[in-house]
Amino acid sequence: MENPYRTKNCGELTEKNIGEMVKIAGWTNSIRLLGGLCFITIRDEFGVTQVIIPNESMIKGINKECVISVEGKVIERISKNKNMATGDIEIEAKKIELLGDCKPVLPFEVMQSEQTKEDVRLKYRFLDLRNPLVHSKIKLRSNVLHFVRNKFHDLNFTEVQTPILTASSPEGARDFIVPSRLNSGKFYALPQAPQQFKQLLMASGFNKYFQIAPCFRDEDPRADRSPGEFYQIDLEMSFSTQEEVLQVVENVVSSTFAQFSNKSISKSPFSRISYSQAMETYCSDKPDTRNPLTVCDVTDVFIATEFSIFKNKTIKAIVAPANNKPRKFFDDLTKVIVKYEGKGLAYVKVTEEGVIGSVVKNLSQQELKNLLSKTNAKIGETIFIIAEEKTKAIKLAGVLRNTLGKELELINNNLFNFVWVLDFPFFELDDENKLAFSHNPFSMPQGGLNSLEAKDPLSIVAYQYDLVLNGVELASGAVRNSNPMLMKKVFKMAGYEDDVVETKFSALYNAFQYGVPPHAGLALGFDRIIMFLTDSEVIRDVIAFPLNGMAQDLLLNAPNTVTQKQLDDVNIQIKKVIK
RNA sequence: GGUUCGGUAGUUCAGUUGGUUAGAACGCCAGCCUGUCACGCUGGAGGUCGUGGGUUCGAGCCCCAUCCGAAUCGCCA
Numbered sequence: 001m002e003n004p005y006r007t008k009n010c011g012e013l014t015e016k017n018i019g020e021m022v023k024i025a026g027w028t029n030s031i032r033l034l035g036g037l038c039f040i041t042i043r044d045e046f047g048v049t050q051v052i053i054p055n056e057s058m059i060k061g062i063n064k065e066c067v068i069s070v071e072g073k074v075i076e077r078i079s080k081n082k083n084m085a086t087g088d089i090e091i092e093a094k095k096i097e098l099l100g101d102c103k104p105v106l107p108f109e110v111m112q113s114e115q116t117k118e119d120v121r122l123k124y125r126f127l128d129l130r131n132p133l134v135h136s137k138i139k140l141r142s143n144v145l146h147f148v149r150n151k152f153h154d155l156n157f158t159e160v161q162t163p164i165l166t167a168s169s170p171e172g173a174r175d176f177i178v179p180s181r182l183n184s185g186k187f188y189a190l191p192q193a194p195q196q197f198k199q200l201l202m203a204s205g206f207n208k209y210f211q212i213a214p215c216f217r218d219e220d221p222r223a224d225r226s227p228g229e230f231y232q233i234d235l236e237m238s239f240s241t242q243e244e245v246l247q248v249v250e251n252v253v254s255s256t257f258a259q260f261s262n263k264s265i266s267k268s269p270f271s272r273i274s275y276s277q278a279m280e281t282y283c284s285d286k287p288d289t290r291n292p293l294t295v296c297d298v299t300d301v302f303i304a305t306e307f308s309i310f311k312n313k314t315i316k317a318i319v320a321p322a323n324n325k326p327r328k329f330f331d332d333l334t335k336v337i338v339k340y341e342g343k344g345l346a347y348v349k350v351t352e353e354g355v356i357g358s359v360v361k362n363l364s365q366q367e368l369k370n371l372l373s374k375t376n377a378k379i380g381e382t383i384f385i386i387a388e389e390k391t392k393a394i395k396l397a398g399v400l401r402n403t404l405g406k407e408l409e410l411i412n413n414n415l416f417n418f419v420w421v422l423d424f425p426f427f428e429l430d431d432e433n434k435l436a437f438s439h440n441p442f443s444m445p446q447g448g449l450n451s452l453e454a455k456d457p458l459s460i461v462a463y464q465y466d467l468v469l470n471g472v473e474l475a476s477g478a479v480r481n482s483n484p485m486l487m488k489k490v491f492k493m494a495g496y497e498d499d500v501v502e503t504k505f506s507a508l509y510n511a512f513q514y515g516v517p518p519h520a521g522l523a524l525g526f527d528r529i530i531m532f533l534t535d536s537e538v539i540r541d542v543i544a545f546p547l548n549g550m551a552q553d554l555l556l557n558a559p560n561t562v563t564q565k566q567l568d569d570v571n572i573q574i575k576k577v578i579k
Numbered sequence: 580g581g582u583u584c585g586g587u588a589g590u591u592c593a594g595u596u597g598g599u600u601a602g603a604a605c606g607c608c609a610g611c612c613u614g615u616c617a618c619g620c621u622g623g624a625g626g627u628c629g630u631g632g633g634u635u636c637g638a639g640c641c642c643c644a645u646c647c648g649a650a651u652c653g654c655c656a
Contacts, residue, residue, distance in 0.1 A: 030616075030617090030618095032614095032615050032616070033615095033618090034613060034614070034618070034619085035611075035612035035613055036612080036613045037612090037613035038613090039614080039615055039616070039618090041616075050616070052614085052615095063607090064606090077614080078614055079614050079615075079616085083616085087616085104606095104608085105589050105607055106589070106590085106607095107589065107590075108590050108591090108606090109589095109590070109605075111617090112590080112605085115591060116590060116591075117586090117590085117649090118648075118649075119647085119648060119649095120589095120590080169656090172655085172656045173654085173655050173656075174655085192655095192656090217655065218655095219654060219655045220653085220655080221655095222650085222655085223649090223650070223651090225655070339582080339583095339651075339652070340652075341652080437656070438656085439656065440656060548648080548649095549648075549649070549650090550647090
């Protein structure tokens with residue numbers, strides 16, 4: 001039976017359909033009254049089609065964004081529009097039916113919604129999403145989901161849905177908690193990641209697992225970080241090595257980016273760099289490898305300096321072609337450093353006449369000579385120098401490298417440059433100078449028990465790897481520690497009581513005593529992948545119904561108060577209402 | 580929690596040193612217009628200048644407080 005609303009969509013009619021009687025339905029995109037003659041265009045997800053209205057009374061009461069169904073004959077246009085996919089034809093309306101009325105004054109013009117303030121767009125997200133430019137990003141997200149899912153099924157991964165109502169994890173980000181009615185006074189936590197479940201799946205005999213998994217973290221947002229919830233492509237493989245995980249992920253990532261983007265992609269195998277090498281060369285564990293600048297450690301050049309600002313400091317230098325930049329350029333850079341709580345930024349310019357700059361007079365001839373030879377700076381280049389306590393110097397040098405790369409336009413925006421960062425340290429020192437897990441207590445220390453017993457703990461590295469794309473951490477994973485004895489050992493080294501593993505991680509600890517295969521895995525930030533593929537600066541653009549910066553849903557008005565009955569059910573009393 | 584920028588018509592914005600009735604564009608309403616496609620022309624409606632207090636003869640503008648939005652730092656194993 002024929003659909004009562006439409007027989008064709010708004011994107012498919014061409015010259016071939018001339019003469020046919022058709023019905024199309026959609027939103028009124030524009031209305032143009034030319035006196036005795038009038039045109040309207042109808043938009044749906046597939047495109048826009050023009051309708052010619054022989055009698056103006058036929059569209060009485062119809063305004064923009066009304067949903068209508070138009071029945072009529074496809075005719076050739078007298079004046080064609082080359083900028084329109086359906087620009088050769090139009091429909092001569094015989095009958096118009098109003099299916100969904102629309103208020104005459106809209107909160108914003110649909111076709112210009114991207115120019116509107118974001119809180120208004122979010123409140124009327126259904127209107128915003130009618131804009132083809134906005135709409136297409138969510139469509140692309142759907143296509144990528146489909147593609148990735150198929151890809152993993154083709155690779156014989158099993159898709160498993162893990163619980164949303166689960167237990168609070170003892171480390172990591174702040175949990176979202178959900179009160180339990182049946183267990184008065186107790187709470188679920190929403191998963192920050194399906195980490196423990198996927199490892200349990202390995203113990204359950206699932207050979208390879210994947211899931212496009214919702215993850216929840218109650219932390220403040222950023223432009224590229226959604227408040228509250230986000231999605232990961234989560235995977236885990238049994239009897240697997242690091243190398244095998246890396247290969248699978250490269251396969252999926254390369255094919256996905258090739259399928260959905262026209263930009264060039266770094267060839268597989270992606271380049272690899274150790275964590276320590278990345279920190280040395282780029283002062284970052286997520287370097288933007290499109291940026292040609294590198295960081296040079298010049299601490300030893302100033303080891304005996306008389307210059308108080310450089311004395312007893314870790315000193316990092318970056319050489320960049322910035323000599324001809326105006327004073328403001330250097331002042332702005334300094335502001336960036338100060339924003340990151342740095343004391344300042346020194347710089348010297350290498351010119352035909354020698355080395356100039358405000359700090360030059362404080363440095364000895366020998367120091368300047370050594371600085372030039374160590375950094376290999378050439379005439380026309382500026383040496384930027386950061387002198388701080390070690391951790392801060394590294395951080396600021398990383399910030400400076402990114403800022404210089406951007407401001408000096410050294411970055412190829414048409415390239416996806418992937419790099420693996422490998423061999424993350426297993427331990428680090430915390431604020432109190434005590435040994436702590438640097439990433440993930442579940443990853444396998446390289447060298448196993450031997451290195452735990454014999455090596456300096458800070459020199460032990462883990463089978464822990466990140467996939468970095470253009471300076472963004474796109475994925476993180478590890479070979480897991482599946483040995484209960486080793487688990488206890490590393491927790492003990494990190495200063496935890498003997499029973500912490502048994503109590504806090506009882507599920508894993510128990511399961512691993514009943515035969516678990518060695519396993520490894522990784523999780524990719526799905527929303528960030530879509531950001532890259534749609535060239536979006538803001539993560540909200542790739543989410544159909546995003547929360548605002550205060551983690552509020554302006555459309556459904558969440559979070560909201562609940563009734564006293566609901567509170568009573570879960571035995572909760574609100575202490576005080578903070579407005 | 581800190582910092583920066585912002586909040587004026589439905590939307591995007593302008594608003595001079597504090598001075599008459601707060602403007603523009605788009606949108607909306609009415610009229611005109613037979614090939615438009617960002618249609619055009621004429622006219623019109625539309626404002627608690629985020630909110631509260633203060634200074635002043637007089638506040639959109641200055642001061643204080645507060646709310647809201649965005650970015651960012653902290654935070655995000």
